[in-house]
Amino acid sequence: MQRRPWMQLGAALMLGLASSVWAQETTLRLVSSFAENGIYVQRLQPWIAKFNAEGKGVLQINFIGGPKAMPSFEVGNAVKTGVVDIALNTGAFYTNVMPEADFLKLTQITIAEQRKNGAFDAINRVWNEKGNMQYLGRIVESQPFHIYTNKKIDKPDLSGQKIRITPVYRDFFQALSANVITTPPGEVYTALERGVVDGYGWPIGGIFDLNWHEKTKFRVDPGFYDAEVSLIMNLPAYKRLSDAQRAFLNKQVLALEAENTFWVKFAADETARQAKAGIQTIAFDAATSKAFRDKAYEVGWAGAAKQSPEIAARFKTLFSK
Numbered sequence: 330m331q332r333r334p335w336m337q338l339g340a341a342l343m344l345g346l347a348s349s350v351w352a353q354e355t356t357l358r359l360v361s362s363f364a365e366n367g368i369y370v371q372r373l374q375p376w377i378a379k380f381n382a383e384g385k386g387v388l389q390i391n392f393i394g395g396p397k398a399m400p401s402f403e404v405g406n407a408v409k410t411g412v413v414d415i416a417l418n419t420g421a422f423y424t425n426v427m428p429e430a431d432f433l434k435l436t437q438i439t440i441a442e443q444r445k446n447g448a449f450d451a452i453n454r455v456w457n458e459k460g461n462m463q464y465l466g467r468i469v470e471s472q473p474f475h476i477y478t479n480k481k482i483d484k485p486d487l488s489g490q491k492i493r494i495t496p497v498y499r500d501f502f503q504a505l506s507a508n509v510i511t512t513p514p515g516e517v518y519t520a521l522e523r524g525v526v527d528g529y530g531w532p533i534g535g536i537f538d539l540n541w542h543e544k545t546k547f548r549v550d551p552g553f554y555d556a557e558v559s560l561i562m563n564l565p566a567y568k569r570l571s572d573a574q575r576a577f578l579n580k581q582v583l584a585l586e587a588e589n590t591f592w593v594k595f596a597a598d599e600t601a602r603q604a605k606a607g608i609q610t611i612a613f614d615a616a617t618s619k620a621f622r623d624k625a626y627e628v629g630w631a632g633a634a635k636q637s638p639e640i641a642a643r644f645k646t647l648f649s650k
C-alpha cells in the first residue's frame with residue numbers, strides 16, 4: 330500500500346500520544362519497616378499527601394503499609410528485587426542485603442553535611458552496586474540509641490542481662506557482656522511481657538508507640554550512635570523515571586530532610602515524657618559516660634572494619650566530625 334502524507338501524520342500523532350502517555354504519571358509503591366502508628370510513619374504520611382498533591386500527572390506514591398504488610402527484615406530485599414519501589418527503612422534491617430547498611434548508624438554529621446562532603450555519593454556508590462538501590466535521603470537524625478532495661482546497673486556492664494537487639498547494638502552490647510536476642514520492633518512488647526528479655530535497645534524517641542513504657546523501668550544514659558531511618562529505592566525503578574520525575578522526587582526528599590530539625594525537640598520531649606511515665610534514668614559520671622560513648626564507636630567501627638575493611642575506612646573519614 331502506498332503511504333500517503335496523512336498516514337504519516339496519523340502515525341506521528343499516535344507516536345506523540347504514546348510517548349506522552351508513557352511519560353505520564355508513575356505510581357511508586359512504598360512500604361515501611363516501621364509500624365504505621367509509629368512516629369516515623371506518622372511524619373511520612375503528610376509528606377506523602379503533599380507529594381501526591383504536587384505530583385499530579387508526574388509522580389505518585391502508594392503507601393502499601395508497615396510490618397503487617399511486609400515483615401520488617403524482608404523489606405530491604407523487596408527493594409533490591411523491585412517487589413516494591415521505595416521503603417522507609419533502617420540499615421540494621423537489611424544487613425541481609427548488604428552488611429554495610431548498618432554502618433549508617435555511625436554518622437556524626439548531619440545528612441545535609443553528608444551531601445556536601447561526599448558521604449552521600451559514597452553511600453550511593455555502595456548502595457547502587459551492592460544493594461541495587463538508590464539511597465534517596467535520611468529522614469531521621471539526632472536520635473541517639475539507648476539501653477532500656479528492667480534490671481538496674483551502676484556501671485556499663487550488662488552481664489546477666491538478656492537484651493533485645495538488632496545489628497545496631499550487637500557488637501557493643503556483647504562488649505558490655507549482655508546476652509543478646511535479635512527481634513524486629515513488633516516483637517519487643519511480648520518479649521518484655523513474657524520476661525524473654527530484660528531490656529532492649531531503641532532510640533531516645535518512640536518507645537510509647539508500641540506501649541513499651543508499660544514494661545520499662547530504666548533508661549541508661551548517655552545515648553550512642555544516631556538512629557538512621559531513610560528512604561531507599563529500587564535502582565532500576567529510579568533509573569526508569571524521567572528526568573522531570575527524578576527531579577521532582579529529589580526535591581520532595583530534600584524538603585523532608587529540611588524538616589529534620591524536628592528530631593532535636595522530639596528527643597527532649599520524649600526524654601521528659603519517659604520521666605513522667607516513671608522511667609528512671611541511670612546516668613554515669615562524666616568520665617564513665619565518655620568512655621561508654623567512645624567504646625560504642627570504637628566497637629562499632631571495629632565491627633564495620635571486620636565486615637568490610639575498605640568501605641569502613643572510606644566511610645569513617647566521611648562520617649566523622
Ligand code: 173
Pocket residue numbers: 419421422494495496497513514530531532556557558
Ligand atoms: O532497635 C531497632 O529496631 C533499630 O535498629 C532501630 C534503628 C533505627 C531506628 C529505630 C530503631
